[in-house]
Amino acid sequence: MPDDFERMWADLGPVGRSATSGGYFRQPWTSAEVELRSWFVAQCVARGLRVEADGLGNVVGWWEHPGASGPAVLTGSHLDSVLDGGAYDGPLGVVSALAAVDALRDRGFVPARPIGVSVFAEEEGSRFGLACLGSRLVAGALPWSTARELRDRDGVFLGDALAAEGLDGTPLSLASVGTFVELHVEQGRDLVDRGAAVGVASEIWPHGRYRFDFTGAANHAGTTRMEDRADPMLTYAMTALAANKQARLAGQRATFGRIDVAPNGTNAIPSRVTAWLDARCSTDDGLASLVEAISAQASDRASRDGTALTVTAESVSSSVAFSPGLAASIAADHEGGDWPVIPTQAGHDAGTLSAAGIPTAMLFVRNPTGISHSPAEHASMPDCLVGVSALADTLERLAGS
Ligand code: HGY
Ligand code: MN
Ligand code: MN
Ligand code: MN
Numbered sequence: 001m002p003d004d005f006e007r008m009w010a011d012l013g014p015v016g017r018s019a020t021s022g023g024y025f026r027q028p029w030t031s032a033e034v035e036l037r038s039w040f041v042a043q044c045v046a047r048g049l050r051v052e053a054d055g056l057g058n059v060v061g062w063w064e065h066p067g068a069s070g071p072a073v074l075t076g077s078h079l080d081s082v083l084d085g086g087a088y089d090g091p092l093g094v095v096s097a098l099a100a101v102d103a104l105r106d107r108g109f110v111p112a113r114p115i116g117v118s119v120f121a122e123e124e125g126s127r128f129g130l131a132c133l134g135s136r137l138v139a140g141a142l143p144w145s146t147a148r149e150l151r152d153r154d155g156v157f158l159g160d161a162l163a164a165e166g167l168d169g170t171p172l173s174l175a176s177v178g179t180f181v182e183l184h185v186e187q188g189r190d191l192v193d194r195g196a197a198v199g200v201a202s203e204i205w206p207h208g209r210y211r212f213d214f215t216g217a218a219n220h221a222g223t224t225r226m227e228d229r230a231d232p233m234l235t236y237a238m239t240a241l242a243a244n245k246q247a248r249l250a251g252q253r254a255t256f257g258r259i260d261v262a263p264n265g266t267n268a269i270p271s272r273v274t275a276w277l278d279a280r281c282s283t284d285d286g287l288a289s290l291v292e293a294i295s296a297q298a299s300d301r302a303s304r305d306g307t308a309l310t311v312t313a314e315s316v317s318s319s320v321a322f323s324p325g326l327a328a329s330i331a332a333d334h335e336g337g338d339w340p341v342i343p344t345q346a347g348h349d350a351g352t353l354s355a356a357g358i359p360t361a362m363l364f365v366r367n368p369t370g371i372s373h374s375p376a377e378h379a380s381m382p383d384c385l386v387g388v389s390a391l392a393d394t395l396e397r398l399a400g401s
Contacts, residue, residue, distance in 0.1 A: 004098075004102045011039060012039070015032050015036055015039075018375075021084050021375050023081075023084035024087060025083060026080050028126075029127070034165065037119065040094065040119050041053065044117065047102070049062055049063050050062040053172075054138070056133075056171055059118070060076075061118075065111045065114075073115050073179050073395055074115075074180045076097045076119055077090050077182050077184060077349065078090035078124070079119055085124070085373055085377070086372055086378070088379050089184070089185055089377060090124075092183065092365060093182050093184050094119055096365075096387055096391050097117040097391065100392040103388060107396070109396055109400070111395075115395055115399050123349055130142070130150060131317075132352045135352040138172060139174065139352050139356035144169050147169070148162075179358065179398050180354075180359075180360045181361050181391065182362050183365065184348060185364070185372065185379050187345075188370055190342045191342075196339055198365060199366075200331040200340070200342070200362065201341070201344050202342060203321045204320040204344055204347060205280045205319065206283065206316070207253075207278070207316075208314075209276055210279065210295075210313050211277075211311070211312045211314055212276070212277060212295075212311055213310045214232035214233075214273045215232055216229075216231050217269070219268070221267040229305075232272055234307075235273075235305045235307045235309065238298075240256045240275070242297040242298065242301070246294055247290065250281070252286060254280075255277070259274065260274040283319065291311075298311070317347055317352075322360055327341050329397070348362065363391060365386070
C-alpha cells in the first residue's frame with residue numbers, strides 16, 4: 001500500500017510545477033489541470049472503478065462491488081491549485097482516497113455500500129474568482145446561468161472555457177450520496193502544536209471575498225502637487241492597514257492578496273485600484289461586522305483622499321458545522337488517544353456538500369511547516385500514510401455492513 005501512494009504521488013510531482021519557485025500553477029481548465037484529471041481517470045480505470053465525468057470537470061470513480069447498495073460513501077478533494085500553490089492542498093485528498101481504496105481491497109474488505117472517489121473542479125476559485133465552483137454547481141448552490149457569465153483575468157467566460165474543453169456545464173448528481181469524507185493537508189499549525197499526525201474537522205469558519213473598487217484621477221507623478229491628488233492607491237494602502245488592525249483586534253482574518261491597478265505605470269497616479277478582500281471570522285455576524293468596519297474606514301479615508309469607493313460582496317460562505325457524531329466517531333480510540341477535533345479557517349468542497357445537507361466529515365494531515373497556499377506547504381510521507389489508513393478505516397466503518 002505505501003508503494004501505491006508513493007508511486008501516485010511521484011506521478012503528480014512535475015505537473016504544473018514552476019521551475020523558479022517550485023510551486024504549482026494548476027488553474028482549472030488549463031493544460032496542467034486537464035492533465036491531472038486525465039491521470040485521475042486513468043487511475044480509476046486501472047482500478048476497475050466506473051468513471052462518471054460531468055460537464056464541468058467534476059469526476060467520480062465508483063467502486064460498486066456486486067451486492068453493494070444504499071446511500072453511497074463519497075471521498076475525495078480537488079486537483080486545482082492557487083497561483084504558486086503547494087503540492088498537497090487538494091491532491092493529497094485525491095491520492096489518499098485512491099490509496100484508501102487499494103488498502104481496503106488489500107484488507108479483503110467487501111463494501112456493503114458503493115464508494116466513490118471524487119475530484120471537484122475549481123475549488124480554489126483561482127481562475128474564475130469563486131471558490132468551490134464545481135461542488136457549488138453540483139450541490140445546486142449556484143445556478144449555471146450565473147456561473148457561465150463569470151470571467152477569468154483574460155476576460156474569458158466560464159461557459160466558453162468549458163466549451164473549449166468540450167464541457168457543457170451539466171453537473172453530475174449527488175442524489176445517491178449518503179456521506180462525504182474529505183481528507184486534506186492541514187493549512188495551519190494546530191496539529192503540530194498538539195503533536196498529532198491526524199485531526200478531524202469540527203467546523204469551517206464563515207468567510208467571504210469582497211471587491212473594493214477605488215477610483216481617483218490619473219495624473220503626472222512628478223508635476224502634480226501632493227495636495228492636488230486624488231490617489232486611489234493611497235486610499236487602498238490605508239484600507240489594507242485598517243483591515244489588518246481590525247482583524248487583529250477582533251482575533252479574525254483579513255487579507256488583501258490581489259490588486260489590479262490602472263493604468264499601472266510607475267510615473268502616473270493611478271485612476272483606479274481594484275483590491276480583493278478575503279475575510280474570515282468565527283461567526284456569521286462577526287464576519288458581517290468585520291467587513292462593515294473595514295468598509296466604513298475605507299469610505300472615510302476615500303472622502304479624505306478625494307477618491308470614490310464601491311464594495312461588492314462577490315461570495316460569502318456561512319459557517320459550516322460538520323456532523324459532530326461523525327467527527328467524534330472518526331476521532332475516537334486511536335493508539336495514543338483520540339485525535340484532535342479542530343475548527344478550520346479554510347474553505348473546502350466538504351463545506352459546500354455539508355451545507356447542501358449531506359453528512360460530511362474532514363480528516364486533516366499534519367503540515368510541519370504550518371504553511372499553505374505556498375510552495376512551502378508540506379506533509380511527511382509517514383504522516384500521509386497515517387492519513388490513508390485513517391481514511392480507509394473511516395470508509396470501512398461507513399460502507400461496511
Ligand atoms: O481559500 C480557501 O480557504 C481554500 O483553500 N479554498
Ligand atoms: Mn486551498
Ligand atoms: Mn483545498
Ligand atoms: Mn512626461
